[in-house]
Amino acid sequence: xxxxxxxxxxxxxxxxxxxxxxxxxxxxxxxxxxxxxxxxxxxxxxxxxxxxxxxxxxxxxxxxxxxxxxxxxxxxxxxxxxxxxxxxxxxxxxxxxxxxxxxxxxxxxxxxxxxxxxxxxxxxxxxxxxxxxxxxxxxxxxxxxxxxxxxxxxxxxxxxxxxxxxxxxxxxxxxxxxxxxxxxxxxxxxxxxxxxxxxxxxxxxxxxxxxxxxxxxxxxxxxxxxxxxxxxxxxxxxxxxxxxxxxxxxxxxxxxxxxxxxxxxxxxxxxxxxxxxxxxxxxxxxxxxxxxxxxxxxxxxxxxxx
Numbered sequence: 001x002x003x004x005x006x007x008x009x010x011x012x013x014x015x016x017x018x019x020x021x022x023x024x025x026x027x028x029x030x031x032x033x034x035x036x037x038x039x040x041x042x043x044x045x046x047x048x049x050x051x052x053x054x055x056x057x058x059x060x061x062x063x064x065x066x067x068x069x070x071x072x073x074x075x076x077x078x079x080x081x082x083x084x085x086x087x088x089x090x091x092x093x094x095x096x097x098x099x100x101x102x103x104x105x106x107x108x109x110x111x112x113x114x115x116x117x118x119x120x121x122x123x124x125x126x127x128x129x130x131x132x133x134x135x136x137x138x139x140x141x142x143x144x145x146x147x148x149x150x151x152x153x154x155x156x157x158x159x160x161x162x163x164x165x166x167x168x169x170x171x172x173x174x175x176x177x178x179x180x181x182x183x184x185x186x187x188x189x190x191x192x193x194x195x196x197x198x199x200x201x202x203x204x205x206x207x208x209x210x211x212x213x214x215x216x217x218x219x220x221x222x223x224x225x226x227x228x229x230x231x232x233x234x235x236x237x238x239x240x241x242x243x244x245x246x247x248x249x250x251x252x253x254x255x256x257x258x259x260x261x262x263x264x265x266x267x268x269x270x271x272x273x274x275x276x277x278x279x280x281x282x283x284x285x286x287x288x289x290x291x292x293x294x295x296x297x298x299x300x301x302x303x304x305x306x
Contacts, residue, residue, distance in 0.1 A: 001032050001121045002098065002106070005039045008046075010123030016049050018121060022131040027052035028119075031111050035064045035097070055111050063105040064097050066230055075230040082233060087157050090233065100229040102201065102236035104220040107211040120204040128260025128269060129279035135205050135256065145207040146244040147254040148199035149261045149268040150289055151296040156196060158233040161226070163194035166242055169222045176215035182245035182253065185296070185303045197296035198241035202263045205256065206244075215247040250303055266292075 003011045015030070029052045032038065038056040047054050066075070082090025089095040106112065117136040139147060170177060170191070177183075188195050210216060220239070228234040244253055260281045261268045268290060269283035270276055276283070290297045 001030070001123070002034070002102070003032055003042075003123050004034060005036070005042050007123040008042050011042070012045060012049060014121050014123055014125050014127075015046060017125075017127040018119075019049060019051055021127045021129065024051050025132075026134060028136075029053040029055065031055050031057060031109075031115075033057045033059050033106065033109060033111070035059045035061075057109060057111040059101065059105075059109070063108070064101055066093060066097065070227055070230045075227075078231050078233075082157060085157055087155055087233065090158075093230075096230050096233060099234060099236045099239075100224075103229070103234070103239040104224060107208045112208060116208055118204070118206060118208055120202065120206075122202045122263065124264070125202065126262040128262060128267070128283040129258065129276070129281040131259055132279065135259070139205060139207065139254065142254075143252060144254045145210040145248045145252045146199070146240075147205035147256050148201075149203045149256050149259055150200040150263070150266055151197060151241075151300055152200060152266070152289070152292075152294050153196040153296060154198055154235065154238050155233075158235060159194070159196070159228075159238055160232055162223075162228055162232070162234055162238060162242075165223055165226045165228065166194070166246075167191065169219055170246065173215070173218065176218070176247055178247055178249050178252075180249045180251070181247070182250040182303050184306065185250075185300055186242060186245050195299075196238075197299055198235075198238040199244070199253075200263070200266070201235075201237040201240050203259075203261050204240070210244070210248065213247070216243045219243055219247070255297070255300065255304075 001011060030050050032046065037058055043056055079091045117139065135147065183191050185197055186194055223239060258270050258275055258279060260270060260283050266289040267283060267287045269285055269288040270281060271285045271288060271290065289295050
């Protein structure tokens with residue numbers, strides 16, 4: 001979890017729910033990261049509610065703050081334009097820091113080096129169903145690398161030049177494209193343009209070694225060199241999604257239909273009543289975002305079937 005000291009109550013809420021719904025059976029360790037030191041109140045309160053080990057880490061400044069080589073005048077103009085266009089977080093530098101960190105740095109943090117798998121959790125989210133099996137073992141045993149619950153369209157203004165950078169990279173390194181990849185999830189025309197579909201990365205169960213791999217590492221370095229995290233507002237969700245869709249096989253990406261999850265304003269609820277009952281879900285099928293006009297789940301299901 002990436003959290004601030006001021007987000008203690010929201011962090012506690014998320015942690016308590018995931019412990020109750022899943023981790024009280026497995027006692028997996030938690031890692032909390034912050035761009036400043038966690039205070040004693042945060043550490044003591046979190047430690048009191050987790051069932052496994054817990055570690056609190058400081059993010060290196062070079063991994064968090066806007067790099068010196070970014071043209072601040074250009075970046076500021078881009079932020080002002082997004083504010084004028086009412087783009088969410090359009091004027092926020094700290095949000096951009098977070099997106100860049102989650103795209104290319106969290107898996108390099110010293111506290112995560114001993115781990116192969118992670119479940120990304122954010123403050124103020126809800127886990128709506130019991131998870132009565134180990135999703136990490138499921139991913140490992142079934143050769144999966146990335147798992148999601150919600151997929152949707154990105155704001156086009158935030159990624160205006162992202163796909164140009166992606167095409168430039170894939171043309172330079174075609175050998176990194178996985179056979180049987182998910183390009184058709186991202187593009188309606190074989191990769192000429194981006195359709196804005198992505199997996200919502202505030203929930204991820206994924207393989208850290210995938211992000212550490214040569215294809216994704218070089219991909220992130222290429223994106224970093226363009227400055228789009230600051231000149232535009234490239235999110236870690238489209239960056240992770242494009243990386244997973246292109247550098248992993250489509251059968252290595254998993255939709256966790258049975259994990260009920262809410263990150264306001266969107267909810268994923270299993271659409272099978274029998275699953276809801278079996279998993280003791282606190283949600284209804286009508287509340288799910290899956291079939292919303294702005295959901296990309298139908299497109300993903302088409303990719304899986306193809």
